[in-house]
Amino acid sequence: MAGLGVVFSKEFVDSLRERRAVVSALVFGPLLGPVLFAVLTSYAVSLQIDEAAQPIDVPVIAGRGAENLMTHLYRRQIDVDHDRFDDTEALREAVRRGDVDVGLVVAEDFSESLGNGAPARLWLVADTANNSARPSISRLRLALDEYGLIIGVHRLALRGIDPTLAQPVAVLTDDVSTPSGRAILLLGMMTYFLLFSTLLGGTQVAIDTTAGERERGSLEPLLTLAVSRAVLVWGKLGVTFAFMALSLAVCIASFAVAVRFLPLAEIGMTANLTPRVCAGIYVVMLPFAALGAGIMTLVASYTKSFREAQTYTSIAMVVPPLPILLVILNPVQSSALSMLVPSLAQHLLVTDLVKGEGLDSWLLLLSATATVAVGLACALATVRRYGSERVLI
């Protein structure tokens, strides 16, 4: 194993002199991720803030027969538009196409029914599958329910009945999520970027030290030296790991800076990326760098040229963060079982940390062991690959 240090320091110096490797380790992944994240998050936050304050436009059909209701809607920041559509079918079509978030159709006999004390009918025209229309739909719905309630209360009062009798149950929501807990919705994206930039940070090095070396014609002379192939592979893996670990550190640091510029507080969220939490995130994520180095070196060692290696490593780069996408769709809690899945384990532990829930050292140990084990398996497969003459021909 005496040659290990020799291989490591040569490959490290070699990679530091390769601009592509340094740029992808220190600039692309670590800096673009947080910047992209900041832009996306500020956009999402600004949308959320705006939606509550700004009036919404709602096309209405036959609304002139319900003047009181229209005035009520107007006071609730809902701008009714009587002229946009002539008939119900045109309105429905516009909603279906997504041109209009929500529309309202007032029954011909609305005023009459209201006067008689019969249920006066209103149709809310909406596409509930359209996520972006949801805020508008619920605001209109709320305003209409409120209107109905007011009329009901008046009617009961006129008849000398206490209106609260008609409210047998009062449901109130007690929101127990902490401000940081709510930030998770946005910061959940962060672990994805962290994993991605970790992989990106070392992939160039993994390619340079394997497929690149082979393509340049410097692999064959290397293989004629009196050093075991395993030593060569471990030295190369070590440098890839070092670059990934470095990339991860820069990425966490730039996230810690980026969240300070986000208007999280305006929507009642905080992001507690203190130095202590950042250090915890680093410890949680570091085993993933070992896994990434193993996977990328293995994939690159099976390719014959730089270009081929780039194609396959970019495909391989998509795979490790996949479990995170799954839990975004179907949330799970940290458990012993989930710690066995690399990337999912890191995501869950980082989420706990950012929520301020601390770190379970048993789960940390479990996740690190499982993740490093997969990396180790890839490393051994690479050693095997280098032991075969196929690595050359």
Added chain:
Amino acid sequence: MIEVEDLTKRFGKVEALKGVSFTAADGQITGFLGPNGAGKSTTLRILCTVLAADGGTARVGGVDVRSDPVSVRGRIGVLPHNSNLYPNLTARENIAYFAALQGLAGRGLEAAVDRMVVRLGIERFADRRAKGFSQGQRIRVALARALVHDPDTLILDEPTNGLDVMATRVLREVIRERRDAGCCVLFSSHVMQEVAVLCDRIAIVAAGTVAVHGTAADIRAATGRDDLEDAFVDLVGGDDQGAS
């Protein structure tokens, strides 16, 4: 001393070696001559332990390449076909990396690298990065790193390809020096004249076997030709057939 007996090697459907046998003695330069595709590189790669033969045996300094490849690699200096340097390292760093992996360290390593830099005339560009080196500069550095650990066996695969006159001269001088110091030198080429000038013994390879093996005089006698080139053409079977 290199001893090769009945080596066979197949790549998929192509039978690259069909039983190659020859010996290369210490203190001699053995030319390994043959047209492109005859199996020269495959044989040399088996001797360097980067390829494994399907059949037959090969020994370097009495050590079997299959049973103890690492110790074979410790005693050989290799210049593979189309080999290249690390473009981001300087000439000196390229040589030092190989020296370190061959077990040299500290002051001994520095002295060995310096010796090579002087001997191969690398001084002028020793501390420049190898990116952009000419073919001549590259071969000088590649030869330096093959020799830096003072191997007793030299295996050179078409080292003179694309070299200018000056670089070729230095290369020949160094190869002769090594021979005179008792090294076993195996030198492959597809250029007849080159082999005739430099080599003490010649093995002519054609279509995966050694057609003839001996001194230039032996070969002329065996083929009944006065001219070595005519003998070569006879052995490899006509003008261009061997190259296909």
